[in-house]
Amino acid sequence: MDVSVTARPRPETPAPPEPPLYATRQRVYPKTVSGDFRRVKWAILAVCLAVYYLLPWVRWDRGPNAPDQALLIDMEGRRAYFFFIEIWPQEIYFLTGLLILAAIALFLVTSLLGRVWCGYACPQTVWTDLFMAVERAIEGDRVQRMRLDKAPLSMNKLWRKTAKHSAWVLIAAATGGAWVMYFQDAPTLARQVFVGEASSSTYVFAGLFTVSTYVLAGWAREQVCTYMCPWPRFQAAMLDEHSLTVTYQKWRGEPRGKHKSGESWDGRGDCVDCTACVQVCPTGIDIRDGQQMECIGCGLCIDACDEIMDKVGRPKGLIRLSTQVTQDACAAGRPAPEWRLLRPRTLIYAVVLATVGAIMLVALLIRPTVEIAVLRDRNPLYVTLSDGSVRNAYTLKVLNKTRDGHEYALTAPGLAGAALTMVDARTSAPSSSLTLAARPDSVATYRVFVTLPAADAPRGDRPLTFDLTDRATGATTRYRSVFIGPEDGHHHDDRKGR
């Protein structure tokens, strides 16, 4: 409960109220606009949505016993497929690399062209735009929508609101439904989802993305960009005076004011203060206040202003994509300098981008098709046999990433006298080389004992290498492990099991 302290005697003039710490959201009713930027925005929106909804349905033949979905993150099978690339869980660093690549690409594009990502390609922008289009189709344009919201509940309002939210939920459900398709075979899953056979986690995730799409694109909208997204907060660090940004050319527009046709344009700016730029803004800001964090750089205000400038007979481009240096020069009456694409900042981003891309490409090309992982038994560290020989136990995991079965020879070179035995149905006879087989695209697990005779048994640790040689190709994969024997002085073990 708030408690106000009222001083006595009551002052004649109360102190002006302090501005509240909490700002109530001002609902934004963006107006329809047409123009080049709007057309580009529609085109990119269509491409983005098409890619998102259709990509899981693209097929890619990988031969038998492999999924034929071009892009599939198979959680259950623990594989990720991206066209010709197949990633195992331990190769998740490719995903990390991809994210780094995306981040640097974002930095580069931002420093060159400003916030085109925010304005055109970000899912939040794309879906918000889609939801607004639906809203506009059902409730009408800006003025009708404002009037409808203010009006008391009526049949007209009821059906329009119901229709809008139903349409939103449908789109959101399609969005959530498409998301889960990336994680299982899409045609199979689509059928399962509709007949109620899909797993509960499928429904949970589809539901989660349905709800988040509906809430974020339908209700939260520009608040996501302004309050939730970290990118607007630090993207300013990528921008400099040569970056393209949506700019109101103050030197040309001011002083602004209403203009009646026939009046002279002398001594005044081109801005007729029609607020068309404000009315179409999806984040509800006034671009004439200059660069601001809330601006997503979509350029719809440029379309709106150009239309007005056409009508009042002034040149287009009062609001335009421009750079700070151009604006400074124009304001000072100097000729606009050339737009510099090549700057230290962009060059560095480009070089880093190319380097990371090259590293990832090389990593992909030299990606091993067989790997070996060795887990050494640690309890007990070693076993002393009755004849004094020392035995260590290892669990070997042979990862065969190819689509064919392979046979490998396992040896432990460098440890003289070492005898390898495989523990299976029957413990194999001690030998210097074992044959291990791995089925296609799978991990084969073997338990192997390495025994050193009493005479050769080490005191303490000794390095041990396992060589896994492909019987067909002769390619060798090496794993460095360790062989542990009793410490000095404990060789004649006085306590069994030590």
Place this chain on the structure above:
Amino acid sequence: MPTKVEKDAVSGTETTGHEWDGIKELNTPLPSWWLYTFYVTVAFGVVWSILYPSFPTGPNSYFGGLIGYSQRGELSASMAEAAAAKAPMVDRIAAAELEQIRADADLRNFAMAGGRAAFGDNCAPCHGAGAAGSKGFPNLVDDSWLWGGSLSAIHQTIAYGVRNTNEQSRASAMPRFGLDGLLTRTQIDDVAEHVLAITNRATNAAAAGRGATLYVENCASCHGAMGEGNQDVGAPRLDGRNWLFGGDKASVVQTINTGRNGAMPAWAERLDPATVKMLTVYVHGLGGGQ
């Protein structure tokens, strides 16, 4: 309630009409969404209390709720479900010979997994989680066995135990040579020297020589003439590197003096036959199985 609603001059908010020493309370009610959420939780609580166990009705009784739910019941149900899921494999294990289990990859994998779990629950306290044992508790991963390391011998040992009250228990006794006056202190020392001599560790050749005769008279019947041991009576080898109760002279002397009679429960009395079989296959597969 005052008939006239007063407004605070500074904030413009209505006051509640309460005033203490000139301080007036502003009327800032809870947001309605908060209030309705609260009402919903109250209603939820009432419904919950009727459906689920909620309040005591006596010192040892409680109202169990209309749908008869209990967490213990849920646990029992999921345990029963797990047992039912395992039943086909467990039945096959119960019906199969030990050798069959070892030869069949499916059965062996199941037995190794089930055996590992049962070992952790029942055997690890004495034999250790890694089955390497400790002083007095045999190591199960090496190649030394008191009562035999074949599948059937291991199964016998696990099922009926050692030196317990079960009729089929393995039984034998190492006499208390010193405490019972069977050997003198010097004689025990001599025998100990001879035992060390078997593995070439004697410190006193003369004593070891005297001990050899005593060994033949007192020890060889169980431990064998050359100290090779006898798995029929659970007599350990004395010619190897592994010593259950210690292989240094002091430990050997103590063993001869007081005797050693380790015991193990008969697990057939506590575990079902399939589990004993799985334990057998698991222990056999640890590395020492013969």
